Amino acid sequence: MVAAVLAESVAGDAKIVVKKFSVHYGAYTALSGVNLAVARNEIFSIVGPANAGKTSFLRVLNRMDALTSGMRYEGTVRFDGHDIRKWRNLYALRRRIGVVFPLPVGLPLSVFDNVAMAPRLRGVRHRDELEEIVERCLRRAALWGEVKDRLTALGSLLSGGQQQRLTIARALSQDPELLLLDEFSIAIDPVTTMKIEDVLLELKKEMTIIMVTNLVQQARRISDRMAFFHKGRCVEVGETAAMFDGDVRDEQTLDYLRGRFG
Amino acid sequence: MRSTTQTQAPDARGVAWYLDKAMAYLVFGAGVSAILLIVGIFVFITKEGVGFVWDTVDLGQFFGSPAWRPTSDTPQYGALALIAGTASVTGLAMLIAVPFSLGAAIYIAEFAGGTQREALKILIELLAAIPSVVWGFIGLSVLNPLIIEWFDVPVGLGILNAGVILGLMAAPIMTTIAEDALRAVPDGYREAAEAMGATRWQVTWRVVLPGAKNGLTAAILLGVGRGFGETMAVLMASGHAVQLPDGVFDSVRALTATIAAELGETAVGSDHYQALFTLGILLFVVTFAINLTADLVVRGISNKD
Amino acid sequence: MFQATALNRRNARIETGMRVAYLGMTLMLIVPVLLVLGVLIDKGAPALSWEFLTEVPLKGMTEGGIFPALMGTVALVLVALLASVPVGVAAAIYLSEYAPNTWLTRLVNLAIINLAGVPSIVHALFGVGAFVMFFGFGTSILAASLTLAVMTLPVVIVSTRESLRAVPQEFREACWTLGATRWQTIWRIVLPNAISGILTGVILEVSRTVGETAPIMFTGAAFFLPFLPQSVFDQTMAMSLHLFVISTQVPDVPEALPYAVALALIAVVLVMNAASIAFRVVLRRRKKW
Numbered sequence: 001m002v003a004a005v006l007a008e009s010v011a012g013d014a015k016i017v018v019k020k021f022s023v024h025y026g027a028y029t030a031l032s033g034v035n036l037a038v039a040r041n042e043i044f045s046i047v048g049p050a051n052a053g054k055t056s057f058l059r060v061l062n063r064m065d066a067l068t069s070g071m072r073y074e075g076t077v078r079f080d081g082h083d084i085r086k087w088r089n090l091y092a093l094r095r096r097i098g099v100v101f102p103l104p105v106g107l108p109l110s111v112f113d114n115v116a117m118a119p120r121l122r123g124v125r126h127r128d129e130l131e132e133i134v135e136r137c138l139r140r141a142a143l144w145g146e147v148k149d150r151l152t153a154l155g156s157l158l159s160g161g162q163q164q165r166l167t168i169a170r171a172l173s174q175d176p177e178l179l180l181l182d183e184f185s186i187a188i189d190p191v192t193t194m195k196i197e198d199v200l201l202e203l204k205k206e207m208t209i210i211m212v213t214n215l216v217q218q219a220r221r222i223s224d225r226m227a228f229f230h231k232g233r234c235v236e237v238g239e240t241a242a243m244f245d246g247d248v249r250d251e252q253t254l255d256y257l258r259g260r261f262g
Numbered sequence: 263m264r265s266t267t268q269t270q271a272p273d274a275r276g277v278a279w280y281l282d283k284a285m286a287y288l289v290f291g292a293g294v295s296a297i298l299l300i301v302g303i304f305v306f307i308t309k310e311g312v313g314f315v316w317d318t319v320d321l322g323q324f325f326g327s328p329a330w331r332p333t334s335d336t337p338q339y340g341a342l343a344l345i346a347g348t349a350s351v352t353g354l355a356m357l358i359a360v361p362f363s364l365g366a367a368i369y370i371a372e373f374a375g376g377t378q379r380e381a382l383k384i385l386i387e388l389l390a391a392i393p394s395v396v397w398g399f400i401g402l403s404v405l406n407p408l409i410i411e412w413f414d415v416p417v418g419l420g421i422l423n424a425g426v427i428l429g430l431m432a433a434p435i436m437t438t439i440a441e442d443a444l445r446a447v448p449d450g451y452r453e454a455a456e457a458m459g460a461t462r463w464q465v466t467w468r469v470v471l472p473g474a475k476n477g478l479t480a481a482i483l484l485g486v487g488r489g490f491g492e493t494m495a496v497l498m499a500s501g502h503a504v505q506l507p508d509g510v511f512d513s514v515r516a517l518t519a520t521i522a523a524e525l526g527e528t529a530v531g532s533d534h535y536q537a538l539f540t541l542g543i544l545l546f547v548v549t550f551a552i553n554l555t556a557d558l559v560v561r562g563i564s565n566k567d
Numbered sequence: 568m569f570q571a572t573a574l575n576r577r578n579a580r581i582e583t584g585m586r587v588a589y590l591g592m593t594l595m596l597i598v599p600v601l602l603v604l605g606v607l608i609d610k611g612a613p614a615l616s617w618e619f620l621t622e623v624p625l626k627g628m629t630e631g632g633i634f635p636a637l638m639g640t641v642a643l644v645l646v647a648l649l650a651s652v653p654v655g656v657a658a659a660i661y662l663s664e665y666a667p668n669t670w671l672t673r674l675v676n677l678a679i680i681n682l683a684g685v686p687s688i689v690h691a692l693f694g695v696g697a698f699v700m701f702f703g704f705g706t707s708i709l710a711a712s713l714t715l716a717v718m719t720l721p722v723v724i725v726s727t728r729e730s731l732r733a734v735p736q737e738f739r740e741a742c743w744t745l746g747a748t749r750w751q752t753i754w755r756i757v758l759p760n761a762i763s764g765i766l767t768g769v770i771l772e773v774s775r776t777v778g779e780t781a782p783i784m785f786t787g788a789a790f791f792l793p794f795l796p797q798s799v800f801d802q803t804m805a806m807s808l809h810l811f812v813i814s815t816q817v818p819d820v821p822e823a824l825p826y827a828v829a830l831a832l833i834a835v836v837l838v839m840n841a842a843s844i845a846f847r848v849v850l851r852r853r854k855k856w
Contacts, residue, residue: 278751286665286749289661292657293658293662294671296721299720303685303689366592388840391840393780393833395808399825400607433596462585463585463586491685491688491689492687493688518686525695549685549689550685
């Protein structure tokens with residue numbers, strides 16, 4: 001129950017606290033036994049091989065389970081101390097959480113409208129203000145230079161890498177308190193990835209970031225703490241630096257981090 | 263920078279939430295209205311016809327007697343001749359439509375390529391759109407003189423005329439549904455059979471047709487349902503004589519045509535009026551059963567997969 | 568070796584024979600209809616003229632035009648659309664966006680299939696029992712149009728449902744994560760991307776409605792009314808019923824007249840259908856994702 005103790009240690013300033021958590025699709029259990037806490041203004045990464053339950057974890061954090069037939073979770077998840085199961089207006093919750101998918105999804109709207117959608121949903125109407133938000137978010141997502149002359153082009157017809165960054169810009173346009181990144185660099189070249197990693201370190205001052213990645217070096221570069229998920233279980237949670245230094249309880253974790261995995 | 267006001271609860275419901283809820287109920291209502299309508303149809307026609315079934319008519323006479331004389335001094339309500347009329351016309355129509363539309367579906371799905379397939383499908387779709395009153399007119403003014411001339415009969419309106427017209431009407435729909443059923447057979451089956459050296463028609467005959475059996479059965483059933491319920495074309499092309507037919511040139515009267523021809527002349531609530539609604543109940547129940555069976559047959563496929 | 572070749576030749580002959588036989592069956596369905604259409608054009612076209620479309624029928628419908636029937640059909644179709652499109656689109660939204668996989672959803676789908684399969688004359692009986700008498704609309708445009716609306720509702724529902732389902736699920740999820748409600752997602756993303764498919768369905772519905780005769784015979788269409796209806800509570804002439812009337816009920820109609828009406832009716836229906844097909848082809852080319 002070290003994980004539980006760890007959870008308690010950050011609970012005072014925790015953005016997210018997860019206890020006795022499991023995710024199920026019908027009779028199939030995708031993830032179980034998760035107890036962890038994510039502190040305010042930290043980058044928390046979740047690493048692990050495929051089918052570890054990482055994405056399922058993220059999907060519950062913004063309550064996509066409520067919109068996915070057959071999907072449910074058990075245990076409690078607290079967001080700012082509020083149990084998200086008892087949240088009356090899930091849309092208001094999702095508005096505060098930015099999400100970037102592993103596969104890029106540009107909505108079939110103009111690039112501008114893609115990024116302006118979230119501000120519009122929260123009531124921003126003035127063109128000037130929208131333009132300012134769109135430009136700021138596209139710059140942060142390292143996409144502004146490429147699309148500034150074609151903001152009216154369809155977001156769904158951009159290249160894969162561009163759509164990926166458009167998705168990041170869109171998530172940032174929500175001005176989120178919590179940013180969920182699911183393998184955001186899968187369709188982006190290494191140089192751009194580095195640029196975005198720098199932006200994330202910058203954004204940490206404003207928000208909490210939870211990042212699922214299968215690049216352990218990426219987790220090492222930018223995350224403060226991390227969790228290792230494997231075969232539907234949360235094996236270990238700890239300080240990133242310490243874990244990479246070998247301070248782990250389970251040998252599997254170290255094997256995975258050192259790239260010695262089956 | 264954060265524009266949300268923190269004075270209200272973080273999970274407070276706003277206008278958007280309530281609008282969303284309201285729309286969810288609204289579209290649910292619209293979806294359920296389909297059920298209400300089909301039940302409503304049954305209730306309204308039963309309401310008008312049920313008194314007749316209980317009080318007036320002898321069901322033995324209704325199904326057993328060919329004498330449909332609603333306007334005579336001693337009215338008789340035997341529907342047998344009308345049932346025979348519907349059955350003979352629909353039967354002939356299916357004899358024509360089933361083989362030809364299955365053949366056409368096989369050609370379009372298995373033999374025709376690219377542009378030719380698209381062109382044929384569009385053409386068939388256009389044929390399916392010709393209104394039934396126009397088909398009736400065709401039977402009346404084009405097919406009628408042809409039958410008189412070719413077969414040397416006094417009147418060209420009858421089972422043959424209505425059956426041919428109905429067959430041509432039902433065929434495009436059956437072709438479309440059958441073609442869909444054939445296309446639904448996975449290409450992998452065809453490729454596997456072709457890899458073993460089977461020719462196209464062998465593949466069709468031994469692999470595709472058995473695989474599409476349920477869909478094809480449903481196509482035929484829906485065609486039967488369509489023919490059974492067709493009104494205007496049968497009314498205009500069948501000759502309109504209430505009798506048990508002896509041959510394909512005989513005039514007959516279908517159940518649907520009887521309602522269409524007589525409803526305008528009846529007093530609301532009279533026995534005759536109620537008798538026509540009773541015919542309606544019969545039509546509703548039979549088509550309902552046909553459609554239900556077709557649906558079950560189609561679902562049979564998906565259950566097996 | 569030789570045997571195998573003989574077998575191959577035999578197979579090739581059968582293959583060709585089958586191809587020709589099936590093509591023949593296909594053509595047997597199409598060619599007679601095209602010939603008949605040729606006859607209709609041949610006999611009806613001479614009577615078609617601007618006056619034919621804009622004049623009222625004269626001398627017991629043996630002369631003159633079809634203006635009141637034309638306008639009546641337009642009125643019937645418009646009112647029917649006003650009733651069926653909102654309900655049909657909403658029902659399709661329910662089925663595509665909300666409906667859980669339950670017995671109720673199955674029941675709704677089953678009801679739609681049966682609604683489409685009920686004979687048109689039974690719809691007419693329902694129209695008489697429900698709209699003309701129970702709701703007291705009398706024989707009127709309103710009653711006839713509502714009957715048509717009920718009858719063609721499945722067309723709108725099915726075509727709309729299919730075009731909504733063609734919008735990829737990822738778009739909805741992306742929109743939801745931004746905090747959009749289900750309805751906002753439908754309104755801003757799903758409907759705009761399905762609208763052309765929905766319109767195609769509506770055009771098809773119009774073409775279907777234009778030709779229907781049995782459902783309006785006793786609910787609102789009149790044999791002969793040489794003036795235009797003033798409100799939805801009036802009766803009206805309609806093209807489809809007009810064709811039935813002058814080809815079966817009226818003596819001494821010159822031959823060309825019913826041919827011209829049939830041709831006009833077919834032209835409207837085929838043009839609407841061709842438009843919806845063309846629309847679909849254009850849509851397939853103009854991909855947005």
